[in-house]
Amino acid sequence: xxxxxxxxxxxxxxxxxxxxxxxxxxxxxxxxxxxxxxxxxxxxxxxxxxxxxxxxxxxxxxxxxxxxxxxxxxxxxxxxxxxxxxxxxxxxxxxxxxxxxxxxxxxxxxxxxxxxxxxxxxxxxxxxxxxxxxxxxxxxxxxxxxxxxxxxxxxxxxxxxxxxxxxxxxxxxxxxxxxxxxxxxxxxxxxxxxxxxxxxxxxxxxxxxxxxxxxxxxxxxxxxxxxxxxxxxxxxxxxxxxxxxxxxxxxxxxxxxxxxxxxxxxxxxxxxxxxxxxxxxxxxxxxxxxxxxxxxxxxxxxxxxxxxxxxxxxxxxxxxxxxxxxxxxxxxxxxxxx
Amino acid sequence: xxxxxxxxxxxxxxxxxxxxxxxxxxxxxxxxxxxxxxxxxxxxxxxxxxxxxxxxxxxxxxxxxxxxxxxxxxxxxxxxxxxxxxxxxxxxxxxxxxxxxxxxxxxxxxxxxxxxxxxxxxxxxxxxxxxxxxxxxxxxxxxxxxxxxxxxxxxxxxxxxxxxxxxxxxxxxxxxxxxxxxxxxxxxxxxxxxxxxxxxxxxxxxxxxxxxxxxxxxxxxxxxxxxxxxxxxxxxxxxxxxxxxxxxxxxxxxxxxxxxxxxxxxxxxxxxxxxxxxxxxxxxxxxxxxxxxxxxxxxxxxxxxxxxxxxxxxxxxxxxxxxxxxxxx
Numbered sequence: 267x268x269x270x271x272x273x274x275x276x277x278x279x280x281x282x283x284x285x286x287x288x289x290x291x292x293x294x295x296x297x298x299x300x301x302x303x304x305x306x307x308x309x310x311x312x313x314x315x316x317x318x319x320x321x322x323x324x325x326x327x328x329x330x331x332x333x334x335x336x337x338x339x340x341x342x343x344x345x346x347x348x349x350x351x352x353x354x355x356x357x358x359x360x361x362x363x364x365x366x367x368x369x370x371x372x373x374x375x376x377x378x379x380x381x382x383x384x385x386x387x388x389x390x391x392x393x394x395x396x397x398x399x400x401x402x403x404x405x406x407x408x409x410x411x412x413x414x415x416x417x418x419x420x421x422x423x424x425x426x427x428x429x430x431x432x433x434x435x436x437x438x439x440x441x442x443x444x445x446x447x448x449x450x451x452x453x454x455x456x457x458x459x460x461x462x463x464x465x466x467x468x469x470x471x472x473x474x475x476x477x478x479x480x481x482x483x484x485x486x487x488x489x490x491x492x493x494x495x496x497x498x499x500x501x502x503x504x505x506x507x508x509x510x511x512x513x514x515x516x517x518x519x520x521x522x523x524x525x526x527x528x529x530x531x532x533x534x535x536x537x538x539x540x541x542x543x544x545x546x547x548x549x550x551x552x553x554x555x556x557x558x559x560x561x562x563x564x565x566x567x568x569x570x571x572x573x574x575x576x577x578x579x580x581x582x583x584x585x586x587x588x589x590x591x592x593x594x595x596x597x598x599x600x601x602x603x604x
Numbered sequence: 605x606x607x608x609x610x611x612x613x614x615x616x617x618x619x620x621x622x623x624x625x626x627x628x629x630x631x632x633x634x635x636x637x638x639x640x641x642x643x644x645x646x647x648x649x650x651x652x653x654x655x656x657x658x659x660x661x662x663x664x665x666x667x668x669x670x671x672x673x674x675x676x677x678x679x680x681x682x683x684x685x686x687x688x689x690x691x692x693x694x695x696x697x698x699x700x701x702x703x704x705x706x707x708x709x710x711x712x713x714x715x716x717x718x719x720x721x722x723x724x725x726x727x728x729x730x731x732x733x734x735x736x737x738x739x740x741x742x743x744x745x746x747x748x749x750x751x752x753x754x755x756x757x758x759x760x761x762x763x764x765x766x767x768x769x770x771x772x773x774x775x776x777x778x779x780x781x782x783x784x785x786x787x788x789x790x791x792x793x794x795x796x797x798x799x800x801x802x803x804x805x806x807x808x809x810x811x812x813x814x815x816x817x818x819x820x821x822x823x824x825x826x827x828x829x830x831x832x833x834x835x836x837x838x839x840x841x842x843x844x845x846x847x848x849x850x851x852x853x854x855x856x857x858x859x860x861x862x863x864x865x866x867x868x869x870x871x872x873x874x875x876x877x878x879x880x881x882x883x884x885x886x887x888x889x890x891x892x893x894x895x896x897x898x899x900x901x902x903x904x905x906x907x908x909x910x911x912x913x914x915x916x917x918x919x920x921x922x923x924x925x926x927x928x929x930x931x932x933x
Contacts, residue, residue, distance in 0.1 A: 466869065492871025496872055516874075533799055535806075537831060540855060548807060551803045555768045
């Protein structure tokens with residue numbers, strides 16, 4: 267639905283995903299997992315891809331990176347990284363692009379770092395492969411990268427192994443590795459979820475600093491609306507493999523358009539409200555359960571949980587359309603400007 | 605005691621000076637291992653119908669404390685009292701009675717439900733073990749439990765894997781309340797759940813507390829979730845309680861520098877509040893070895909003074925039930 271996505275920035279388009287559909291094999295059948303996912307990400311922008319488990323947010327990241335698990339395949343759609351269509355590239359070409367023009371940060375840094383290589387070696391390896399620079403130059407650059415992500419005494423850390431670092435420090439190393447080749451795009455998949463609250467805030471600050479200093483576009487994949495509120499410029503909300511709403515972060519938190527987004531926001535306990543005087547209000551609930559991709563309902567996937575659902579919602583999948591007030595949502599009921 | 609009419613009733617569950625030390629295994633070269641103090645002199649209490657929220661980061665000892673209360677590990681020192689009675693050491697028979705009165709729910713409901721048992725078996729089991737119902741009454745009780753946690757009776761013939769995470773947590777809650785406990789220890793009960801499901805389970809816990817006057821010890825790293833359910837909050841750092849008080853009071857006027865940092869680190873609830881948030885530089889927690897000479901927080905504390913390095917601060921009262929362990933407050 268190209269027409270639905272208004273140009274929201276004058277900055278250069280870094281990533282453009284259009285009509286991306288991914289399915290996976292389940293027994294004999296091909297089960298659709300992502301359906302017609304479209305969004306844009308501009309240089310220096312943070313776009314949050316928000317969703318719960320099974321929404322397809324991580325699958326979207328893996329499809330962009332060309333790292334889909336066995337049995338999953340891209341059926342349709344394009345993924346343009348600065349005008350280069352990644353879907354059409356072969357594995358060898360993708361290997362050149364990953365780590366160089368785009369890179370990824372994962373939730374659990376311990377599992378993505380090699381436990382038997384020093385921090386220094388893991389950082390210089392990528393530099394030597396992608397940039398073809400000499401060992402000495404690579405080391406100097408690695409120290410500089412560690413300093414950039416706020417690691418104290420980086421020269422000493424270069425000689426240490428991942429297990430000698432705390433969780434927060436390991437995630438900083440992951441970020442240093444991700445920015446090593448000055449990528450255009452960083453995909454950060456739940457980068458703070460495994461960390462303690464106080465460390466989370468530090469990692470968010472490091473990512474914000476990287477974006478500001480290097481102008482890297484960040485695709486932030488998260489289930490945590492707090493992290494979205496801290497970091498994102500724009501938000502795309504995924505539900506059951508489809509984009510249900512795209513909005514500027516402030517507009518989304520001010521007045522969510524899709525009933526699912528609305529439900530998510532009011533299900534979040536807010537410290538500022540809990541600290542306020544007066545009786546405590548009950549948290550709003552979204553009834554029901556997140557549908558599994560195998561038995562996604564007909565029509566809008568959210569209708570069984572939606573307070574506004576109509577007959578049409580049960581039959582037809584609502585397209586992602588933009589209303590006259592510039593809001594973009596996939597909802598039959600909320601098709602007119604508020 | 606019939607003469608105790610003038611005395612104040614003891615709290616339902618009370619811990620006094622509870623400590624737990626672990627001696628790490630000797631290293632490869634057999635160096636003398638210093639004991640790790642996971643919990644170091646914790647005193648707290650919970651009353652009927654009350655939720656005490658226990659907040660802290662990973663490794664602060666909050667889960668060890670939960671295991672001590674559940675009598676899964678024995679404390680190295682200190683006492684545990686239920687209704688005023690010392691339950692730190694119990695005979696087998698009395699331990700069983702204690703387990704009926706103090707139940708638990710954990711983060712991952714899947715690992716606490718036997719995957720080979722059908723739901724009706726899972727819910728009957730605690731009733732049978734504790735001899736709480738027999739014959740036809742069991743049937744009725746099991747159905748009543750299911751409806752109390754918001755599940756339909758068609759669940760009875762199914763197995764745990766057929767349920768979503770939120771439903772499994774409801775089943776774990778049903779199993780815990782089956783024996784009509786008085787205290788419920790909930791260790792990160794909603795941390796593994798999706799946002800849209802989390803509110804359902806939190807509200808269910810609130811409703812059950814209301815209906816059954818349950819006492820909750822609600823443990824989580826997520827201070828916003830803790831604040832939603834708790835009447836009082838206790839903040840734990842490296843095995844000790846550094847601050848405790850009425851929930852709203854702690855949120856509005858945090859006294860310990862660590863509580864301040866924890867609250868400041870919570871993500872803002874709206875993007876527009878981003879730049880108003882105060883950000884403190886913070887270090888990271890390390891596991892405490894041996895007994896520190898001063899305050900455990902000195903290494904990270906922005907207002908630390910000389911005295912803090914040599915003298916460990918005791919919890920002292922500031923105002924109505926608000927206590928802090930800090931020399932400077």
